[in-house]
Amino acid sequence: MAAITSQPVVSAKFPGWIAPLVILVFTFGIVPFIGSSYLIEALLLPFLALSLAGVGLNLLTGYAGQVSLGSAAFMAVGAFAAFNFNLRVEGLPLLVSIALAGGIAAAVGIVFGLPSLRLRGFYLAVSTLAAQFFVQWALTKFGWFSNDNPSGVIDAPKLTIAGIDFDSSTGRYYFALIVVTALTFFAWRVASSQTGRNFIAIRDNETAARIIGVPVLRTKLLAFALSSFIIGVAGVLWAFAYLRTVEPAGFNLDRSFQILFIIIIGGLATIRGAFLGAALMVVFPVVLSRVGSFLLGDLFDSGMLDMSQRIVIGALIIAFLILEPDGLAALGRRLTGRFRPNTPEPVG
Amino acid sequence: MESFDYLFFLEVLTGGLLSGVMYSLVAIGFVLIYKTSGVLNFAQGALLLFAALTFVSLVERGVPFYLALVLTFAIMVLLGIGIERAVLRPLVNKPPITLFMATLGLSYVVEGAAQLLWGTQVHALELGIEDVPFKFYGVFISQFDLFASAVAALMVIGLTLFFRYTRIGLTFRAVADDQFAALAVGLRLPRIWATVWATSGLVALVAGLLWGARSGVQFSLSLVVLKALPVLVLGGFDSIAGAIVGGLLIGASEKLAEVYIGEYFGGGIEGWFAYAIALVFLLIRPSGLFGQKLVERV
Numbered sequence: 001m002a003a004i005t006s007q008p009v010v011s012a013k014f015p016g017w018i019a020p021l022v023i024l025v026f027t028f029g030i031v032p033f034i035g036s037s038y039l040i041e042a043l044l045l046p047f048l049a050l051s052l053a054g055v056g057l058n059l060l061t062g063y064a065g066q067v068s069l070g071s072a073a074f075m076a077v078g079a080f081a082a083f084n085f086n087l088r089v090e091g092l093p094l095l096v097s098i099a100l101a102g103g104i105a106a107a108v109g110i111v112f113g114l115p116s117l118r119l120r121g122f123y124l125a126v127s128t129l130a131a132q133f134f135v136q137w138a139l140t141k142f143g144w145f146s147n148d149n150p151s152g153v154i155d156a157p158k159l160t161i162a163g164i165d166f167d168s169s170t171g172r173y174y175f176a177l178i179v180v181t182a183l184t185f186f187a188w189r190v191a192s193s194q195t196g197r198n199f200i201a202i203r204d205n206e207t208a209a210r211i212i213g214v215p216v217l218r219t220k221l222l223a224f225a226l227s228s229f230i231i232g233v234a235g236v237l238w239a240f241a242y243l244r245t246v247e248p249a250g251f252n253l254d255r256s257f258q259i260l261f262i263i264i265i266g267g268l269a270t271i272r273g274a275f276l277g278a279a280l281m282v283v284f285p286v287v288l289s290r291v292g293s294f295l296l297g298d299l300f301d302s303g304m305l306d307m308s309q310r311i312v313i314g315a316l317i318i319a320f321l322i323l324e325p326d327g328l329a330a331l332g333r334r335l336t337g338r339f340r341p342n343t344p345e346p347v348g
Numbered sequence: 349m350e351s352f353d354y355l356f357f358l359e360v361l362t363g364g365l366l367s368g369v370m371y372s373l374v375a376i377g378f379v380l381i382y383k384t385s386g387v388l389n390f391a392q393g394a395l396l397l398f399a400a401l402t403f404v405s406l407v408e409r410g411v412p413f414y415l416a417l418v419l420t421f422a423i424m425v426l427l428g429i430g431i432e433r434a435v436l437r438p439l440v441n442k443p444p445i446t447l448f449m450a451t452l453g454l455s456y457v458v459e460g461a462a463q464l465l466w467g468t469q470v471h472a473l474e475l476g477i478e479d480v481p482f483k484f485y486g487v488f489i490s491q492f493d494l495f496a497s498a499v500a501a502l503m504v505i506g507l508t509l510f511f512r513y514t515r516i517g518l519t520f521r522a523v524a525d526d527q528f529a530a531l532a533v534g535l536r537l538p539r540i541w542a543t544v545w546a547t548s549g550l551v552a553l554v555a556g557l558l559w560g561a562r563s564g565v566q567f568s569l570s571l572v573v574l575k576a577l578p579v580l581v582l583g584g585f586d587s588i589a590g591a592i593v594g595g596l597l598i599g600a601s602e603k604l605a606e607v608y609i610g611e612y613f614g615g616g617i618e619g620w621f622a623y624a625i626a627l628v629f630l631l632i633r634p635s636g637l638f639g640q641k642l643v644e645r646v
Contacts, residue, residue, distance in 0.1 A: 067445055067448075067449075115627055115630065115631065118630065118631055119630055121444060121445060122388040122444070122445075122448060122585060123581055123585075123630060125388075125445075125448065126577045126578070126580070126581050126623075126626075127581070127623070127626070127627050127630065129574065129577065129623060130620055130623035130624065130626075130627055133574075133619045133620035133623060134620040134623070134624075136619075137617070137619050137620055253574075257452065260449070260452070261453075264449055303463075303468055304464065307460040307461075307463050307464040307468075308460065308464065309460075310456045310457070310459055310460030311456065311457050311460035311461055311464065313453070313456055314452075314453040314454060314455070314456025314457035314458075314460065315453070315457055316453070317449065317450070317452065317453030317456070318434070318435055318450050318453040318454060318457070321439065321442075321446055321449060321450045321453070322435075322438040322439060322450075325442075325446065
């Protein structure tokens with residue numbers, strides 16, 4: 001990736017679409033052929049799902065300024081809704097059931113977004129925890145959601161679209177990549193539209209936004225709906241493409257925090273930040289376990305790995321908040337900015 | 349349920365109120381820090397775990413009870429000073445939500461450190477109070493819960509006196525009232541914050557010991573913060589009285605709901621019921637029972 005971002009720029013008018021195009025060509029055309037199936041299954045698939053969840057949360061938290069601690073709940077809603085649509089509606093195409101699942105997640109998001117009309121800041125953040133606990137409780141308590149499977153862990157359906165089988169690891173990678181690309185483009189459009197500017201206005205000063213005519217209530221609910229839609233689809237990817245099982249346990253509070261951390265580390269109110277943060281979150285445990293076992297040998301067991309991972313992630317969060325509040329995205333921008341002076345800050 | 353069993357109702361109610369006191373104990377630690385620095389300290393649960401784990405490990409290594417208490421308190425004070433140095437001071441004047449996220453990170457660090465230092469196994473903690481229920485006018489009351497309530501009451505009285513009649517308490521209130529004005533009259537903010545964090549470390553120690561004695565000292569101890577949050581929301585983030593009343597309300601309604609309406613939901617509702625109460629309540633009063641009204645300025 002570094003090769004892309006540090007390319008010397010020929011003219012000052014370096015078109016903004018070049019970098020995304022290069023990334024798309026690289027991810028669609030080159031990665032599947034050079035990547036091993038370990039790389040794809042263990043790193044790229046969770047990376048894609050978490051990135052998408054980060055993009056979704058960033059719309060809500062980064063752009064609209066509403067902190068949510070319940071992202072994993074919306075992922076769970078998406079995953080279980082898609083599973084049930086696929087199971088109970090005969091002959092429904094997979095993509096339609098995923099879109100519908102996103103819609104269900106959006107509806108649930110609106111319901112849990114209602115407190116935001118009265119609450120702000122911490123009070124709102126705490127109230128989003130209600131979503132986290134309620135959804136997880138409902139999904140484990142009522143057997144209907146998991147088709148009365150006694151273990152609560154259900155196999156995800158095969159990924160088949162229009163007769164094409166996407167079930168191999170490369171296939172699942174393409175499937176996830178297409179969905180992520182489409183929704184990221186959508187999120188980018190939203191962020192750079194009037195709606196996105198309304199989000200930012202509400203984040204920066206709600207009362208002022210109301211005075212200049214931003215429909216505050218509607219915009220807040222819209223932020224919850226859009227963000228939950230995207231997070232819901234991310235949940236589908238997580239369950240169908242990455243884990244290939246649907247279970248409530250994986251969508252716990254730690255996952256919600258992880259997604260929040262992704263956008264803090266990556267950069268609030270940027271699209272690329274979600275990807276940078278997710279990459280760090282996925283790669284970092286692998287690196288840490290390698291380094292740990294290299295330095296300490298057998299002393300470094302899984303418990304220790306878990307704990308040191310917590311410590312380092314927590315320390316990273318604090319360090320980023322203090323040293324680089326705009327996250328990896330700003331860091332990257334400053335580094336590439338040396339080659340690209342006098343360009344305005346991009347929206348994405 | 350033909351005839352309503354009042355005795356049973358009373359018993360559930362008392363049990364709920366007493367467990368509510370346990371929530372309040374945790375909530376008070378939050379309130380202390382919120383009042384003086386405007387930070388919702390998510391790491392309070394982690395501090396609680398750290399304190400309890402340190403204490404238990406010291407006792408298990410043969411340190412006498414009271415010495416371990418003093419040592420743990422000293423460690424909590426050092427931790428408070430360290431947190432002020434490393435986390436709060438660089439983030440002065442940042443938006444409160446940034447500070448909240450920083451404490452989220454802090455909670456990961458403290459939890460990880462506590463377990464890396466002392467291990468992840470469950471420790472039993474014996475405080476020397478027997479948990480034998482006794483009968484009071486036909487209602488069974490847990491002796492341990494009663495003891496916990498007495499401790500909580502003592503702590504609240506102590507804190508109230510401390511806030512009202514000591515010089516440090518006065519500076520705490522000054523900082524809580526207006527940080528800039530406090531700075532302008534020459535109060536040393538860093539030192540005050542460190543003291544506040546040390547005090548909340550003490551609260552965490554007390555709460556950690558009581559919770560630990562009840563449910564064992566282990567990782568799940570840090571999750572009591574999730575129980576304390578609805579209490580805070582209900583009572584208002586900046587009121588010690590609110591933390592107590594909120595705790596009692598949440599504790600009582602949670603137990604009553606579990607017993608009387610839980611069966612209609614298939615049970616296990618205590619995970620989210622407190623949040624539901626808090627939310628419904630907030631929709632009526634957005635700043636909680638005793639919280640300060642938000643004044644909007646543009």
